[in-house]
Amino acid sequence: DIQMTQSPSSLSASVGDRVTITCRASQGISNYLAWYQQKPGKVPNLLIYAASTLQSGVPSRFSGSGSGTDFTLTISSLQPEDVATYYCQIYSSAPPTWTFGQGTKVEMK
Amino acid sequence: QVQLVESGGGVVQPGRSLRLSCAASGFTLSNTYHMHWVRQAPGKGLEWVAVIWYDGSKKYYADSVKGRFTISRDNSKNTLYLQMNSLRVEDTALYYCARQYRGYDYWGQGTLVTVSS
Numbered sequence: 001d002i003q004m005t006q007s008p009s010s011l012s013a014s015v016g017d018r019v020t021i022t023c024r025a026s027q028g029i030s031n032y033l034a035w036y037q038q039k040p041g042k043v044p045n046l047l048i049y050a051a052s053t054l055q056s057g058v059p060s061r062f063s064g065s066g067s068g069t070d071f072t073l074t075i076s077s078l079q080p081e082d083v084a085t086y087y088c089q090i091y092s093s094a095p096p097t098w099t100f101g102q103g104t105k106v107e108m109k
Numbered sequence: 110q111v112q113l114v115e116s117g118g119g120v121v122q123p124g125r126s127l128r129l130s131c132a133a134s135g136f137t138l139s140n141t142y143h144m145h146w147v148r149q150a151p152g153k154g155l156e157w158v159a160v161i162w163y164d165g166s167k168k169y170y171a172d173s174v175k176g177r178f179t180i181s182r183d184n185s186k187n188t189l190y191l192q193m194n195s196l197r198v199e200d201t202a203l204y205y206c207a208r209q210y211r212g213y214d215y216w217g218q219g220t221l222v223t224v225s226s
Contacts, residue, residue, distance in 0.1 A: 001172075034211075034212030034213070036155075036212075036213070038155075043205065043216045043217075043218060043219065044155065044205075044213070044216060045216075046212045046213055046214050048212075049211035049212035050211060053211070055212075055214070085154075087154065087155055089155075089157075089212070089213075091209065091212055091213075093143075096160070096167075096169045098145065098157040098160060099157060100154060100155045100156065100157060101154075102154055103154040103155070
């Protein structure tokens with residue numbers, strides 16, 4: 001089974017800071033990687049798919065990069081409404097794997 | 110517009126069964142999209158549970174539910190199901206259905222399953 005390791009588990013940053021979250025897969029997954037944002041008490045929301053493609057309607061301060069085993073979600077300038085937990089997810093049909101990372105809780109300093 | 114509405118959650122004793130439903134609207138369940146169940150235990154992260162292929166030809170399950178849960182779909186009702194048998198306390202969670210299109214582009218609001226004696 002392919003495992004995902006997401007880090008850090010939590011972080012605290014100030015408005016305007018650049019925030020980076022990483023996910024590492026235990027084996028290569030090409031670019032079958034998505035990022036989600038989940039605000040407290042809300043349903044998860046797709047931010048990025050195919051490792052680096054921004055979902056329609058998502059602010060451009062969010063970006064994704066990586067391929068193979070190492071992936072990054074970057075918030076270029078943190079805003080108060082970005083307080084949330086962020087998850088990466090493999091979505092691969094071959095081998096069939098839809099594992100989520102452990103999540104990163106982003107708080108405002 | 111696309112909507113997914115889950116139902117069927119509730120409080121159940123360990124060892125009992127429950128069937129969740131996910132009614133889809135705004136799109137045809139059998140067209141192109143794999144459909145998933147994802148759960149989230151209270152205060153915990155997201156856990157993938159099961160997937161059914163867009164044409165029903167394949168189904169996959171997380172190891173934690175394999176042999177106990179069954180995913181299915183009724184195209185005539187545009188509805189996804191999750192039959193959960195031999196429920197355990199650790200199955201307590203909010204269960205979401207989600208549509209896969211380059212990641213999960215639509216999610217339902219979730220239905221809460223509580224397994225407790």
